[in-house]
Amino acid sequence: MSEGASKGRVILHIDMNAFYCSVHAAEEPGIYKGKPTAVAGSVELRKGIVVTSSYEARAMGVRTGVTVRQALSVCPNLILISPDFDLYRKYSRGFLRIAGNYTPLVEAVSIDECFLDITGSSQFGTPVQIAETISRRVKEELGLPCSIGIAPNKLLAKMASDMRKPDAITILRRREMPELLWSKPCQTLYGIGSRTADKLLRLNIRTIGELAAAEEKILIERFGVYGAWMKQAANGLDDSPVEPLHEAPKSIGHTTTLPADLTEREQYRRVMLNLADQTTRRLRHQHMVSTTVQITIRDPDMRTITRSSTLPIPTDTIEDIYQVACRLMDAHWKEGNPVRLLGITLQGLTVKKETPLQLDLFSYEEQPKKERLVTAMDILRDKYGEGAILTAGMLGDDPSTLIRNKKVRGTSLQKDFLREKSNDGDNDY
Secondary structure, eight states: OOOSOOSSOOEEEEEEETTHHHHHHOOOHHTTTTTEEESSTTTTTTOOOOEEEOOHHHHHHHOOSBHHHHHHHHHHTTTOOOOOHHHHHHHHHHHHHHHTOOOOEEEEETEEEEEETTTOOOGGGHHHHHHHHHHHHHHIIIIOOEEEEEEESSHHHHHHHSSOOOSOEEEEOOGHHHHHHHTTGGGHHHHTHHHHHHHHHHHTTOOOHHHHHOOOOHHHHHTTHHHHHHHHHHTTTOOOOOOOOOOOOOOOEEEEEEEEEEEEHHHHHHHHHHHHHHHHHHHHHTTTEEEEEEEEEEEOOOOOEEEEEEEEEEEHEEEEEEHHHHHHHHHHHHHHOOEEEEEEEEEEEGGGGGGGGOTTTTTTTTTHHHHHHHHHHHHHHHHTTTTOOGGGGOSSSSSGGGGTTTTTTTOOOOOOOHHHHSOOGGOOO
């Protein structure tokens, strides 16, 4: 791909650098700019996990995923910051608004990264000129650094943005794959995790180049269609389109990592109740119902299982989701085995008013009353906060009780806020 117009597609990947820390530095530069900072949970208690760290902190050895105690041991002057997801969402809308000025084809991958298809955007300049303009505007208007990858597909654009950080623009052509990437470990390839890399190692495939040269038949036998995708990716091939955010989400989920292992049924049932509460709240905000409930369970050794169940009748109520989640948990997890992470994901989503709902013969008269009550409770919680109305079973001191606090809890992958109109008014970017 030349600096001018490409014959094929032209894709940008924008990656906001050390996003959470950069946002705090932009908001309060006198306190945080140029300083070693880290966003972490339970700052006051000096425990919890580092979610992200500034580049100054990374230079001192502070890495994402280490405990606060470990971070302070390598960087005693580290400034710890409690997360503020309301603030991060505001800045996320800001950089996505800037990106949307140059193409309608913007796919938000997470709160701090997106893909742009600028194939038809030559009126704004060459691909490099467009990337430079976006980078400059993000810096001037938001005070944030970003890395931008330019490539003929999403895979290579993502790889390009990762090659130089922070605050850089990188072009990656497919013909450059052998020279620049084939000598790197398989896990370097976007879409391949550590477990898959370990499995590839057992096949004597260590590098991206060896994966590119591997027999597709063997990969398919071992990994199914994912094996064929990996070989294509290793050769720099990717036809996936840039997909703008749809009005309706395909799934809604919450997970929570627990500071101590849970072993008793009543302990993890309370966590499931809080997860069911927040997933169904989000479901009703989207005016949707779900037909499939999936739970995620992770043990202290990071082994993860997912199990799902399809409902006979679509639902948006906490009771239905909670019952199915508990039934799945009881069926697939032996009480006494330690649990480190739990999650509930609602799938098979459809718009409620367009979904035929079969009413139970014995409860159809009560259903309208129940729905009015749930609606009234949602209105109260929207107005006065998530803690305005709670059942006794939701109370506790584990992190699942914090998922109701939208300011301190969130996830980089959650994109509901992009479908909703902002309530920040003139203060929103």
